Amino acid sequence: MTLRVGVDLGGSKIELIALDESGAELLRSRIPTPQGNYGATVQAVKALVSYAEAKLDTKTTVGIGMPGALSRATGLVKNANSTCLIGHDLKGDLEKALDREVRLANDANCFALSEAVDGAGKGAEVVFGVILGTGVGGGIVVHGRVLEGPNAIAGEWGHNPLPSPRKQDLPLPDCYCGRKGCIETFLSGPALKRDNDRARYEERLARALAGVINILDPHVIVLGGGISNIPSLYANVPVLWRPYVFSDRVETRLAPPVHGDSSGVRGAAWLWGR
Numbered sequence: 001m002t003l004r005v006g007v008d009l010g011g012s013k014i015e016l017i018a019l020d021e022s023g024a025e026l027l028r029s030r031i032p033t034p035q036g037n038y039g040a041t042v043q044a045v046k047a048l049v050s051y052a053e054a055k056l057d058t059k060t061t062v063g064i065g066m067p068g069a070l071s072r073a074t075g076l077v078k079n080a081n082s083t084c085l086i087g088h089d090l091k092g093d094l095e096k097a098l099d100r101e102v103r104l105a106n107d108a109n110c111f112a113l114s115e116a117v118d119g120a121g122k123g124a125e126v127v128f129g130v131i132l133g134t135g136v137g138g139g140i141v142v143h144g145r146v147l148e149g150p151n152a153i154a155g156e157w158g159h160n161p162l163p164s165p166r167k168q169d170l171p172l173p174d175c176y177c178g179r180k181g182c183i184e185t186f187l188s189g190p191a192l193k194r195d196n197d198r199a200r201y202e203e204r205l206a207r208a209l210a211g212v213i214n215i216l217d218p219h220v221i222v223l224g225g226g227i228s229n230i231p232s233l234y235a236n237v238p239v240l241w242r243p244y245v246f247s248d249r250v251e252t253r254l255a256p257p258v259h260g261d262s263s264g265v266r267g268a269a270w271l272w273g274r
């Protein structure tokens with residue numbers, strides 16, 4: 001099999017990993033992201049891939065995990081918090097620079113794919129991967145494939161309203177997206193820090209995930225991002241979500257990530273299949 005290279009295009013660093021068909025890590029490298037400079041960012045990815053191929057002495061496939069998504073209408077980057085990418089033909093420019101087809105996906109989708117292929121959701125039909133970090137994102141993998149959807153936003157639950165708001169949730173916080181009471185305003189890392197009440201956080205997470213279970217009915221929900229390191233979530237939240245799920249039993253498993261911080265970059269590599 002051709003070796004798989006994954007690149008995680010983050011706001012502060014660009015990380016590369018090379019995997020063999022068993023998922024073993026052959027090489028890893030990271031460099032700081034050129035700040036606010038789109039052309040330099042493309043060149044930095046090219047330099048990283050060239051370095052890896054020289055080291056491995058072979059040509060590889062390249063998958064890229066990125067913030068935001070490619071617009072279905074224009075092919076250009078949208079919804080990215082690394083704003084210098086927005087409006088650019090990132091896929092076209094990377095393909096020119098690397099002289100091959102590249103596959104790009106949202107970083108939350110890469111996280112979900114990594115955990116579905118050989119992580120906490122291995123062998124499960126439907127996996128919902130959740131990022132609980134600076135922001136709240138998500139990705140859906142069905143039978144080992146990322147679900148994208150006609151708007152390229154499948155799994156983006158962070159800007160839905162928190163279901164069944166209670167007194168303690170009011171007044172609904174303003175969100176940067178222009179709405180009020182978005183899930184992200186309650187469940188992001190900064191939101192937990194502000195509120196500083198873990199029991200309330202778990203109850204809100206349970207309500208929000210129950211909304212996902214009622215629609216998608218995933219076999220496994222994998223948590224990622226900084227908040228996924230809180231061990232009590234995995235015991236408490238599945239108890240707390242029961243009253244909100246429209247079923248006599250809830251078989252959905254809530255699991256911590258197997259690959260931790262490496263999931264984004266591993267998932268990018270698996271965009272070319274295992």
Ligand SMILES: [Zn+2]
Pocket residue numbers: 158159175176177178179182184
């Ligand atoms: Zn919002």
